[in-house]
Amino acid sequence: xxxxxxLNSKIEKINIPxxxxxxxxxxxxxxxxxxxxxxxxxxxxxxxxxxxxAHPKLKxxxxxxxxxNIFYNKCEQYFKKYLIENKDNIEKARDxxxxxxxxxxxxxxxxxxxxxxxxxxENIKEIKAYVSINPICxxxxxxxxxxxxxxxxxxxxxxxxxxxxxxFLYFKKWLEVFPDSDKKxxxxxxxxxxxxxxxxxxxxxxxxxxxxxxxxxxxxxxxEWQDIKIGEKILSEYFGELYKEHENGKISFEDFLKKSWExxxxxxxxxxxxKK
Numbered sequence: 001x002x003x004x005x006x007l008n009s010k011i012e013k014i015n016i017p018x019x020x021x022x023x024x025x026x027x028x029x030x031x032x033x034x035x036x037x038x039x040x041x042x043x044x045x046x047x048x049x050x051x052x053x054a055h056p057k058l059k060x061x062x063x064x065x066x067x068x069n070i071f072y073n074k075c076e077q078y079f080k081k082y083l084i085e086n087k088d089n090i091e092k093a094r095d096x097x098x099x100x101x102x103x104x105x106x107x108x109x110x111x112x113x114x115x116x117x118x119x120x121x122e123n124i125k126e127i128k129a130y131v132s133i134n135p136i137c138x139x140x141x142x143x144x145x146x147x148x149x150x151x152x153x154x155x156x157x158x159x160x161x162x163x164x165x166x167x168f169l170y171f172k173k174w175l176e177v178f179p180d181s182d183k184k185x186x187x188x189x190x191x192x193x194x195x196x197x198x199x200x201x202x203x204x205x206x207x208x209x210x211x212x213x214x215x216x217x218x219x220x221x222x223x224e225w226q227d228i229k230i231g232e233k234i235l236s237e238y239f240g241e242l243y244k245e246h247e248n249g250k251i252s253f254e255d256f257l258k259k260s261w262e263x264x265x266x267x268x269x270x271x272x273x274x275k276k
Contacts (some may be wrong), residue, residue, distance in 0.1 A: 021098040024130035044189040054135040093150040094131040104213040111209040202240040
């Protein structure tokens, strides 16, 4: 009994943050969608088509507009109206997302911490998941928050939530392994960001807990990267072979990151030959 009490005491001391689903602030919605949609030839990945597929009327409203202020105002006008008209559905989605996530939350949060061999920061008690009208799901590393499209089905919200939370712990561990890293390179268009997106898919496809929680879903890299191969293997499979070495206990997660970064540098010209 004493040993059991000691074990329970240790478990209680592990910080597992709660994931709270809430409505995205209107200004955040407008700012993000403006950034995704406003024409910019310097973007590595141009995803405005994803927004327009979900919001075809917005495309009609902003078509041909090049002035930033006018473009922004049109976005704001459209989304304020959309949020009012779809308020009930978005709130229902929020409640459903919370319920479905809570079914798998604790085991997946604990699994990521154990797998990455790092703990959640003690000051992070809550991760915010913004239920959004934006079909693109950005994450905000410094704030430990991310967004989810309100029309996602149950399995997709589980998959995307795990993917985004993976990034938070992944980059925490990355900094422990590579302490001199520049945090600015954790976002597009940098190599550190690209590798993180590839490895998030490789991990999800081979981690038993994640697979069990997402109906054995295939977690793909971005559409624009899916045809890139190293030898005969697509990116998620190539780096997935390295992850399997960790999953099978042959190497630590730290060594997995080091080997992945080494392989990325070796094949950088292939991996970064992306559509501009």
